[in-house]
Amino acid sequence: MPSLEVSSPITGTVWKIVTQVGDRVEEDQPLVILESMKMEIPVPAPEDGVVEAIRIAEGDAIAEGDVIAVLRTD
Amino acid sequence: MPFEALLDELARRRAKALAMGGAEKLEKRRAQGVLDARQRLDYLLDAGTFVESGLLATSFRPEMVEKSPADGKVAGFGAIDGRPVAVVSNDFTTLGASSSVVNGKKIRHVRTVATQSGMPLILLGESAGSRMPDRMGAPGRAILGQDAQEYLRDRRTPWVSALLGSCYGSSTWYACLSDFVVMRKGATMAVASSKVTALAIKQAVDPEELGGWKLHTAVTGLVDVAVDTDEEALDYVKRFLGYLPSYNGEAPPVVAVPAGSDDAIADILDVVPESRSAVYDMRAVIGRIVDRDSMFEMKPRFGKSIVTALTRVDGRTVGVIANNPMFKGGSIDVDACNKATSFLVLCDSYNIPIVFLVDQPGFLIGMEGEKRGAPGRIMNWMNALSLVSVPRVTITLRKNFGQAYLNMGGGRNSDEAAAWPSADFGFMDPATGVNVLHGLKREDDPERFDVLMKEIARDSAPWPLAGLYEAQAIIDPRETRAYLKSILQVHRRAPTGGIGQHRLQHWPTSY
Structure with missing residues (x-):
């Protein structure tokens, strides 16, 4: 099963991490929630899969394109 | 019996053509759970309606005649839900349904008749590309390109493609010219096969990576929807056509309104958060406004911060373009721009009124977008919107910031504008505005x-916008469905029967 890096669509701050390593997630399910442009912006899973790694911590400042998590996809 | 020998010969020839590439190849497909070209037509078309064109056509090469039943492409006419259609179903068991002189003539004929008689054209793709040696050398060039209209897309009738196997050559080209494309997972679409590509670039190529469903639904946007089986793909084809007219000179079909369609709007205030920093999934809003279960999303995995969906309101087809705050906060990126533009082209070409549902903080700014030519994509969208001649209604739910206000139908770019009381029209978010206008950060002087x-x-x-008559109505969110029903009726364009000018019908395909 291939691994898929999920990167941030946007520059912002990590507000909440809402999944854990090992969680099975569905496409569009939020992995983490960022704060950007005065909004809470979820970063959703681009595909169904299992969370293999989370590469950021709550409060981190991140840039567009930074890897947030790694999914093992079906 | 008179004619006996001739009729026997006809029966023999027909049976041979219907046997396609032979029992062994057909059995192999059955074992894989994949339908063959004729089973696909049986599933797609109303029973007993298929009229075949070219059953006895074969390769023109004498040595290939016996090996090329129907020359690998089953073509003809039929009906779906009682409405006439033209079809080409590729028979991969016959020489990989490769493109040849004779089957090229079949496609051309069916395509021409579809346009003349006002029928959608359906292409069931699964083909290997050019047939060799037909296309080799100078004689091959002399065959190719003899029809200068072969790849003309003028949207006089809807075209739909289903990609149901390995698709190279004609299956790929026609999919990219189509108004809707569905792909079976496991099928591939690319310019050249993984084998040919691997030879050309001297490295291993994974077919799925080269042209699989994930690439085309999420990255290229060339495929609208991916499904698991042939049957599901064909169901999608039928459903899509149910929203469209048979040709651009008529209005889309009107269907009965499902019971309970007025009920779902009741809890809309619980779906959209009042807090401007919280997000929600716009698709839940659309589902509550339109007729029950009528939302047919185009390109759902591509450019997700914009939703484009065919829907029905009061039984009539309506195209919805909506921002989705769930993705990138609803900020509009390059993919979302292309998705919106291609949807405008679809709606304008087939007389489908457009409704904008707006909740967007602006275009997504950043390096990535600029590298991909974001300003050009934004103006492409505006140019398309300026040419649209079907009715346009825009409803602002919450944010409606910046230049994107115009792209979402602001000002004179709609025939009618309404807003919820929660609407927020500005050039940017007020907090950002204080930074920019007054050079003040909150931590410097919070008060x-x-x-x-x-x-x-x-x-x-x-309120000021309503005062200036730039919003013609401010509506309670729970009134949204009722408002749309009335205002679309108001803008029915009776003198033309709802038929637009189709100034986008010649626009480029496959954004």
Whole structure:
């Protein structure tokens, strides 16, 4: 099963991490929630899969394109 | 019996053509759970309606005649839900349904008749590309390109493609010219096969990576929807056509309104958060406004911060373009721009009124977008919107910031504008506005910051816009469905029977 890096669509701050390593997630399910442009912006899973790694911590400042998590996809 | 020998010969030839590439190859497909070209037509078309064109056509090469039943492409006419259609179903068991002189003539004939008689054209793709040696050398060139209209797309009738196997050559080209494309997972679409590509670039190529469903639904946007089986793909083809007219000279079909369609709007206030920093999935809003279960999303995995969906309101087809705050906060990126533009082209070409549902903080700014030519994509969208001649209604739910206000139908770019009381019209978010206009950050002077922010927010409320008659109505969110039903009726364009000018019908395909 291939691994898929999920990167941030946007520059912002990590507000909440809402999944854990090992969680099975569905496409569009939020992995983490960022704060950007005065909004809470979820970063959703681009595909169904299992969370293999989370590469950021709550409060981190991140840039567009930074890897947030790694999914093992079906 | 008179004619006996001739009729026997006809029966023999027909049976041979219907046997396609032979029992062994057909059995192998059955074992894989994949339908063959004729089973696909049986599933797609109303029973007993298929009229075949070219059953006895074969390769023109004498040595290939016996090996090329129907020359690998089953073509003809039939009906779906009682409405006439033209079809080409590729028979991969016959020489990989490769493109040849004779089957090229079949496609051309069916395509021409579809346009002349006002029928959608359906292409069931699964083909290997050019047939060799037909296309080799100078004689091959002399065959190719003899029809200068072969790849003309003028949207006089809808075209739909289903990609149901390995698709190279004609299956790929026609999919990219189509108004809707569905792909079976496991099928591939590319310019050249993984084998040919691997030879050309001297490295291993994974077919799925080269042209699988994930690439085309999420990255290229060339495929609208991916499904698991042939049957599901064909169901999608039928459903899509149910929203469209048979040709551009008629209005889309009107269907009965499902019972309970007026009920779902009741809890809309619980779906959209009042807090401007919280997000929600716009698709839940659309589902509550339109007729029950009528939302047919185009390109759902591509450019997700914009939703484009065919829907019905009061039984009539309506195209919805909506921002989705769930993705990138609803900020509009390059993919979302291309998705919106291609949807405008679809709606304008087939007389489908457009409704904008707006909740967007602006275009997504950043390096990535600029590298991909974001300003050009934004203007492409505006150019398309300026040419649209079907009715346009825009409803602002919450944020409606910046230049994107125009792209989402602001000002004279709609025939009618309404807003919820929660609407917020400004050039940017009020908090950002204080930064930009007054050079003040909240941490410097929180008290003054809040005063200035309130000032900006007051100016951007919907009331002044209503006062200036730039919004023709401010509506309770729970009135949204009723409002749309009435206002679309008001803009029915009776003198033309709802038929637009189709100034986008010649626009480029496959954004």
